[in-house]
Amino acid sequence: MTNFNIQAGEALLEARNIKKIYDMDGKRPRGVNPPVVLDDINLTIRAGEFVALLGPSGSGKSTLLRILAGLLRPSEGQVLFKDLPQQGPNPHLSIVFQSFALFPWLTVLQNVELGLEAQEVPPTQRMRRSLSAIDTIGLDGFEDAYPKELSGGMRQRVGFARALVVEPELLFMDEPFSALDVLTAANLRKELLSLWREHKIPTRAIVMVTHNIEDAVLMADRIVVLGANPGIIRVELPGLPIEQRNATNDNYTKTVDLIYRIMTSPRADISSLMPSTTTSKLIAPKQQPYQVLPHVAISDVTGLIELVHSKGGREDIYQLGRDFQLEVDDLLPMIDAANMLGFAEAREGDFVLTEIGKRFAEAGVQEEKDLFRQQAIKNVTMLRHIVRDLSGEPSHTLPEEHFLNELQQHFSEDESWAQLETAINWGRYAEIFSYQEERGVFRLEEQEAISERV
């Protein structure tokens, strides 16, 4: 097996002051500002390192990966490859995606050879290199199989072989394990790490997008945590020494816990969450321009509050995820919503119910709705604006476009709809307004109209 000598330290890719706005090819209504998806991103990828990009859904991880790969142009800033501005797709880089993207009518060998065809490598060399990549990635004997004959894990191996056959200097991975079952993912992760650490592949740096904190801590030498709306780098954390990267190690648990805390406190000043011994690169927090509603149904938030109340009103957030078998991506919006509504706060990595949160947990149906309404109108900008605008109308009704226009000043079209749907779910539950789905019309509930007049 070849051993490649990787020189460590040299800056391979450098993102400088990257900003990204999807401008929808100018198809936006006038006066509507497209949202800033990434803002002022500065990031260097060095030879010899494995970097994980972690962040909540919508924080722009995939967008950043595509910009770094040269597949997408930033709106501002530039990416340098070995100190030179990168123009178009970087030919020294391969990407493995979550979906395997194999051609079903081609065999494993033909799928892997595709990468080399594009580079116009002669057929005999192409076959030799492809067979060697297939062997390296553990698919020996399946060269002539078609994708439909393979399990998910084996298909992803073909994805890796196709990426590695071109001997890329940089390997990018976008959620490479998330479509696989837990055991297959663990197996593939372990094998990929040993190819990388033992220099059996010539790749000089790896960048992986993931929403899985454990994957990041197990694999990465540096963990970059992004925040959303707009996507910014909140903090860069050094990875653990390799010998500490296992679930039974104390520092492993502490690091996973710390990242949980950071991700579940999207508005917290990072320095207040860091243990004093961690050497991290802190990025100054920016003010969020517009309050973002976490996409979560109120029934999930009430469920979480009731469960934590039954456990004494305080629970470690990491433990909470484990107890309820929730991925951080599912837990995070619930915690965010409870915080936003003033029912709970994140304190030293714990989810702690406030006094009003405890009352909410103990309340009967009507009091629960009343408390929710009171907290929602006090704390949620969008709901306050809906009440304000509906009250200003003699008919107490408005079409949904009215509110979508407001949201589209701050969010993409899809995200505006998602924000509105969440506001509708919350507002209906609290009986603040009704919403007629067929006509797309909001109407203020009687009591809100009365209290507005008082």
Ligand SMILES: Nc1ncnc2c1ncn2[C@@H]1O[C@H](COP(=O)(O)OP(=O)(O)OP(=O)(O)O)[C@@H](O)[C@H]1O
């Ligand atoms: N082609 C596009 N046109 C317009 N908006 C887009 C496009 N691609 C992504 N976005 C928006 O940019 C934001 C960031 O998306 P992106 O997929 O980069 O985030 P992410 O952190 O990778 O999210 P996830 O973890 O859910 O995949 C989202 O609001 C998304 O709707």
